[in-house]
Amino acid sequence: MRLIYKSLCPGDYNDIDSINLERGMLCEDCENKRIKLNQSTYQLEPKIKDFFSEKSLYYESWFIEENKKEFEELCNKIIGKPYSAQINWFIKSILGESFAITVPTGLGKTTFGILYILYLFYRKYKTNKGLDKEIRHCFFIVPTKLLVQQIYERFCEYSEKLDLNLSMIHSNEKDKKKLKKKLSSREFEIAIFTPNFLLKNKDLLFSNQLLGVADVIFVDDVDALLKRSKSIDIILYLLGFDHQILTNVKQVIRRPVKDVVAEEKRRLIEYINEYKSKNKIGQLIFSSATTRVFTSRIRLLRYLLNFEPGSSLELFRKVFDVKIKSKKIIPETIKLVKKLGGGGLIFIPIDKGKNFLKKLYEKLKENNVKCEIVESSRSYLKVIDKFKNGEIDVLLGFAIFYGPLVRGIDLPAIIRYAIFVGVPKFKLKAGEEEIKYNPLRILWLSSLILPILEDQSSRAEIINIANKIRKIIQNYTPEELKVLINTRKIASFYPLQEYLNKLYEILNRYLLNESFVKKLEERAHISIINKKGSRYFIFADSLTYIQASGRTSRMYFGGITTGLSILLVDNEKVFEGLAYQIQRRYEDFNWIDKEEFENRFEEIIKIINFERQAIKERKLTFGEGEIKKIKNALLIVESPTKAKTISYFFGKPAIRLVNGIPVYECVTDEYILNIVPTLGHIFDLVYTYDEHNGIYYGVKKDNGEFVPIYATIKKCRNCGYSFTESKEFEEVSDKKVLKCPKCGSTSIFDSINVVEAIRKLAIEADEIIIATDPDSEGEKIAYDVYLMVKPLVSKNKSIKRMELHEITFKAFREGIKNLKEINTNRVYAQILRRIGDRWVGFSISSILQKKLGKKTLGAGRVQTPVLNWIITRYEQYIEEKHRNLFIKTNKNITLRIIGINKEWDKKFINKVKKKIRKTKFIKIKKIKVKEEIIYPPRPLNTSDMLIKATNKFKITVEQVMKIAQDLFEAGLITYHRTDSHYISDLGFKIAQQYLEQKGLRHLFEKHSYDTRGAHECIRPTRALDRDELENLISTGQLNLPIQLTQLHYKLYDLIFQTFIASQMRSTKVIKKELEFEELKISKNIKLKIESFEGIIDYDKESFAMIIPIQINEKLVPLNEGDTLEVVNIRLITLRPKLFTEDEIVAEMKKENIGRPSTYATIINKLKEHGYVVSSKKKKSLIPTELANQVMGIINKKFEWLSSVELTRKFEEAMDDIEKGKVNEKGVMEKISEFFNEYYVKIKSSELNMLRRL
Template sequence: MAVNSKYHHSCINCGGLNTDERNERGLPCEVCLPEESPSDIYGALLERKTLKEYRFYHEFWNEYEDFRSFFKKKFGKDLTGYQRLWAKRIIQGKSFTMVAPTGVGKTTFGMMTALWLAEKGRKSALIFPTVALVKQTLERLQKFSDGKVKILGFYSSMKKEEKEKFEKSFEEDDYHILVFSTQFVSKNREKLSQKRFDFVFVDDVDAVLKASRNIDTLLMMVGIPEEIIKKAFSAIKQGRIYERPKNLKPGILVVSSATAKPRGIRPLLFRDLLNFTVGRLVSVARNITHVRISTRSKEKLIELLEIFRDGILIFTQTEEEGKELYEYLKRFKFNVGETWSEFEKNFEDFKVGKLNILIGVQAYYGKLTRGVDLPERIKYVIFWGTPSMRFSLEFDRAPRFVLARVLKEMGLIKAQENPDVEELRKIAKEHLTQKEFVEKVKEMFRGVVVKDEDLEMTIPDVYTYIQASGRSSRILNGVLVKGVSVIFEEDEEIFESLKTRLLLIAEEEIIEESETNWKELVHEVEESRKRIEGELTDTSKSLLIIVESPTKAETLSRFLGRASSRKERNIIVHEAVTGEGVVLFTATRGHVYDLVTRGGIHGVEEEDGKFVPVYNSLKRCRDCGYQFTEDRDECPVCSSKNIDDKTETLRALREISLEADEILVATDPDVEGEKISWDVTQYLLPATRSLRRIEMHEITRYGFKKARENVRFVDFNLVKAQIVRRVQDRWIGFELSGKLQKRFGRSNLSAGRVQSTVLGWIVEREEEYKKSEKDFTLLVLENGVNLEVEGKIADDVVTVVELQEVEEERNPLPPYTTSSALSEISQKLRLGVQEVMDILQDLFEKGFITYHRTDSTRISLEGQNVARTYLKKIGKEDIFMGRSWSTEGAHEAIRPVKPIDARELEEMVEEGLIADLTKKHLRVYELIFNRFLASQSAAVKVKKQIATVELNGKRLGIEQIIEVLKNGWNLFVPLTVSPRFEHRNYKIKEKKFYKKHTVPLFTQASIVEEMKKRGIGRPSTYAKIVEVLFRRGYVYEDKYKRVRPTRLGVKVYSYLKERYEKYVTEETTRRLEEIMDKVERGEEDYQATLRLLYEEIKSLMEEG
């Protein structure tokens, strides 16, 4: 259901102007094809002689179906989800890393691609790590080819005459498919570099990358000249990205995923010359139940091993512990092997079932931790103690992150300072004794064990735990098998610290033994492995997730185990492997379209009595930041040709969309996000049909899973609401701005309904402020109470004449909405509201808080559980009081997504577990966390004192809290407790006379409060409105952070009020906001609303 709009560059055939209605139906524009319902678009375009870019899409799908039927005919099975993705890339001529688990047909796909290309007269090279695989592949190729394809192979054990025959055919290029080993590449670099292949398949990229010169050979084999490779490598060494010449069309290079991270910078040649990086399969697809046993009881271990029986890995903290446990288990006749002296033999015995248990040492790079991929055999992982990292606390050996944290907290170095470790040690020695330093570490680092006598601290090694436990659950032949991880740990602090880190990084929880049914767990483990036996139905698929922020795309791909990244035109695509297949993540980088500025009524045409918005792709100057929509190759402001054009982004999205089985647009869950979603959707629909919308209210695995369960189509009421809001902004903004610019002779002035209304408040408040100056006296009483009294006070004594004490319960404030967060955080941290909004955006996109543009105070059951879990963790479960606060609102309030407080987050930043969080981020997060925890905590019972005092012959009433009787939410948002009054006279110890304005000036915080209170603006616009007023030079901030109008601001508002008051009054603005809300709810017709807006400003337009 289109919304009657036109989009430039959206026609799938000519790249010209098309309507969203035709794009939705998959039709080119009317110029290319006037017909409304052609049975064959390609044929109709061909007949009219208007066929252009549509040819590519027609041929793409024909080629794909041809490859698919060829594969099915030769191999006897259809393509798997992984193979469908790879086939579509091959057809588009793209090089890539095959990121996939074992058993999904990587080698089969490589062979079938070579055979398919051979039938088209194209050459391929298949490279394998061993002679055995070369032979095996040659046999299979001969079997599948029916002798019609020339297949040439080489391996060292060939007979002399076979080698001679190979050499002759190799020299004469008399082959379609060449099969050889990695060793052959190293020995024949020069010869291979002279060859040109359409397709090169590398089965074991690790083996090839061992010699960096092999990279150059592979690149030359697909047709990249040596001089280009040298230029690219030179740029990489200088830290620059090299742009491959556009006229260079290389062949296709496909490599299997690496097991180790490629070393050095030479592999970056793949990035710059073939647009992909060598990825590693870092699948975090796991299905593990984590159980903690709170004692290191060998008897309990024996009991557990008898339940599990087979497929068990045991990790100890030291080799000594491992040896002791090994001997102990041998005495009980367990079939156990160790890995510190005979790894290969014992592992092979375990693999074939001769051993039931293997014991190894906890180590991140240990063979048993990383080098084992055997999910069919490994079912249970047992940790004899928490994997940990130990650090010395001696000044000369203490780690940098500990020294820096302590010294920053003590104010001995500034937060932004970054001295080297030796300088930190020097500062520590100058200001602290060794004992004081250790005490500070104890005080500041929770979840660590500090041993005074050894001067040592121990921190849980969560990454080793994740790696090792992951051995029990992997994707096997497309099935995610279940595993169990058991940790024997007595120390509560270390355990809680591990639990917190595991939750943050892997979003997995550890349960206690009391919550576990071992019998059921073992049954689940065994049943999951039975599914991989016999014939399997492939359910894997490829999924493309489109978000608007690159940070969000990065965060999501990291959560799911990013395996590789590649550049597609001007955007980055991340790739991850999950239990259901391959997931691609990419970002639009904000809006892709905006209203044109020329033609129609400021970018809106009128056709048959209806308004038709016309959109063009957004362009942004990379040098000066100016945004525009006109089709021009230079910036209209600074004449730079360094332009980022969203047309390139849209084209890239269309190309990527061809790869995926399903596309989900996951832009922000608000009207702006919905409009971006429709802009992208209508552009992609002519190329692909499987396209839907999801909303993510938190950027976590849980948020992604929940969004996947609620797939929908675009909500057109939200899209229409955004169009109405944007059109009214454009019409009123362009008209009033034009008049301002003409009147004042300045092209950078602007006006708008909300903007000008808020400017009016600031101007009028300044006048009220100036008239409200009065005398005040601050009195400091002998009991420490401060009293502010109007007038000049001559008395030296305050008399308490009436006194009453009452007990009452005080409920917490609700959690933050956008307006209350901007207002309070800005005020408390003395930050501008736009800076606060940017920090909230960061925290949301990095997966720490829920969506931050919200008017709702609602807290879901999941949110309440976050609070319950945290309170239980800190031993305060008794004050938990789950509250939903509201039943309305699509969004929740702003809250943390995990039960992790700011201090824990800071520790993980210092340890390097979290990157790119500044002190400001942590302070904002702390306020959000505490406000949320308070909102889910019990009421506070207080004793309040109500006093009447006499002063200067007048009586004043004072109310104050004098005692907290029962704690609750005040543990997170403290209350002010004042000294008691008694029935007596109190001496005034100190007086301070001053003048004060009774009408306060606005601050950025109070402007946002006022906008919310008066119903002007929306969560997504509060900060933007304030920022525009500053940018236009209408207001400034004084040294007390108060917002005041400039002379220009006063003149602009006076002119608007005098000439165009009806367009900028608060009442008109509020009424329009209400109408737009009705459009959003589907209660008002959006065309009728646009007509109303047009009629209202028609006279303004006609004024000239």
């Protein structure tokens, strides 16, 4: 199927068809230019400029390839073939981008910095080509004097190999006067300094003559520079930002992010861009294995240079976690160390004390184990070199979160295993005030107390305060928090200390309550010790365990090392707490027992030793195995939220802005991953209607073939209106600027920015992975992206599709192993649906607009029958009335009288009411008691979710879908646009795990619904109920990229409870039905009373433990012969119920029109057009007078459009295409058949109608 994309050729920005794009070609004109270029005998660079603009992406891709070849040649002369990562950094660098490199040790970051700077001078002096900017002065910043010397020597060595004679200065030079003179007069080409030198000479560096001196600044080890914020100011000044702009930007970034409104931010960016256009700004490259220091100056980098550095995460680990129960833990430790050899860390729980640590140290020494104790950073620095050189086998230290062995030690080639001589834990003395100064501990304590609390008001108060504390401390790094806690400076921080004091008071009240402490001991996996009149609480410390064991599994040039962690269990109850905490937070965490460890010992040690040997020898292949090089991959998703969620699996991502689009960079064990959002659909059909050229609302009829024409989507920032074409422009600074067709604003976001950003990133990448949503809409976006990048990437570059049905770490890992091709059936189905909607909608809409004189009118393929239902139901509501008498009794049971005659007038009705009042009592004639089985509910699909949520929470279907989208993208639920009730094996596991945690394993029953299809039901991705989720988020143990509201929690709770209940036992209920004696009104008139039924009991050992069943307590004591006293009688006129949004969704599902992804959109469109309004109280859908006018025209002239059958058949045909039920030839036949049928039908309808207007 051929498509045309307007202005998408990367060579000249003219129109291009999908066939050329799919073949990796340019448009016809550009292909002819390429042929001429290939035939040219002249030097290629001047010639290519004759054919292609330097601003075109094709020229840029050619420029990159040429420079890349030359860089590889230069590397081969000096160090050999560069790594894939180094090529990626070079591409970013050669385009002049400022960016951060945050990758593991061993990938050649420092070497790259030297080679890149030398390349710039080599190109200037040796090739006579130069670059866009003439290179003059480069700076190389390293943390220590020793490194200054080493870098200087490497520059000299490499320059000699290239026959370059460069003028270099460095901060180790003895003649400081001469050094400063050269610096101030710019008599140098390369300067190598430490951050300390920059600070000591800030007055010189801030002088006018050095403003903008730097063409390139390469910072090796960012942390050393970031420790003093003034260092960043110096760097930015050298790059070309003067004091005035730095002051202006700082005034904005010092304010809380929430206080900076979008318009103010936009004006600031415009101001910065204007400054950069008028002044020369150099390039900044940050390099670090892990960035640990984050100050407000980091935000300066984002505003001024469009990037900010990131950091890796300790959760990303490959560790064999072994648990061994042992009563003799010192002999067991010695035995393990002797067996495992060198490269070990031994962690002692803090409760065992210094005497135990010393005793273990002496016992290891007695057994000829070379070991040292590390208790502080100073002792760490002294022994670390010996440990690296093999002079020490193992290091010993306490298992505390900020301990020097727990944090900061990063030796992937050396550290092989860790042994925990007891479960990591922390001890809290009841009433101890020390915890008031430690926000991490007080949040941790809150997380243990919250699940036990039954008082909902106290629970809500704790969560509220904990959330406030969490939000404040998120602005500090672990290192900064450590200092604040140790020095108690946190006591002076307002309002943080106020929150800590308040939370401490609440928690301490519970810890001093005997009955609560008993519950805590029973249910929270803690030990309580009473010693010398004081009470101590012993808690498992899973954060320290994960952090410390993570020292054995570190990033390096081949991915991530495999580690071994052995936990000697000294307290079974506290270990249960540790296991529970870890299981709640980390997916697929498994303990290996002693027997399995011994059976697999040789296998585990072989893997560990192989990797360390490979690192030491700096080989990518070694022995029988192979260690992969880390590759650069571009991952494309729809939204920034999804991009953040995925990037946060691997730490705090580095962020850079490309064409204003955020790109999140992180490092996995296989990839340096750049994640970019498309911000939704990028292209849509154009609006063009040009009968002369055979274009009918964006579809061209060309030699009997229908060809859709696409253009980038433009969105007005002012009113939110989206469009693809506009004839309205405004002159702004001698430029024609597009205007919004709706409100006239010139503040327009054009998706061409997304196109350019993704294309640039694709040129940098080794692989391209498209992970848009797993449905036809996501597939169309994926196809568009595929076509966008194909002409700009080499033929051997992989472009693959990844499907994520849930945004979790495990799903991501699975997805990356099972990449696939784009499903063109889904793409065709989406295109056909869109054209069907467009042809029907635009053709009828144009007639309605002309007939009724309103530009906002429209009628869609699915909207029209839905509107018809709403109008029909409203007419029934007006016309049909049913009178009913209701009797309220003393038992608070309301009964309905059957048999009211329509002919009875008001006078006679009053007579009936009077007669019943006189009767006073209603006698129970008969009681039936019966048993019934109620089966558990099915898990939700989209329509179920919309129906239940809108009904329960009284919100719109649009709100429900928006909240569900947030929950999906935050990784909390599976994909929310699904018509399936299918449950995967992982889903069953989650249900079973949750019920086990709650002591309800006996109620688990595996229930399957539907066969496996494209999607699963909507279910939670973890075994966390609402309370647990809220606990983890408020106490900082689970970080999400979005802020959850109460509606988020409510919808999550509905999804979670329904899913868990679906995997539980059925329940048996007992129902009681009351039958009543007739009411005698007169000799000839007797009135029946409707029987009354309700549940009086049920089996609680069932799914009713999760979703309680309502018991009608009023029925329980009633027996046959009992009487109910009449309290009141009311005559109520009942009408047919108006549709609510949930009922419309149910009707669409029943009639099989619309799709899960469009239910909300259809209802919202009817509201936007002004056809439907919602009643305030019941949220009923009421048609407007305009709706009646529109449907009057449609029913009179386009009756076929309001037919459900037409829409249903169309949807079925599209589903057949999407599900691959039709072969390729059949697909094309259906497409042709559909186009011709609709084209003729709409065309004739429109012409006939227009003739009458």
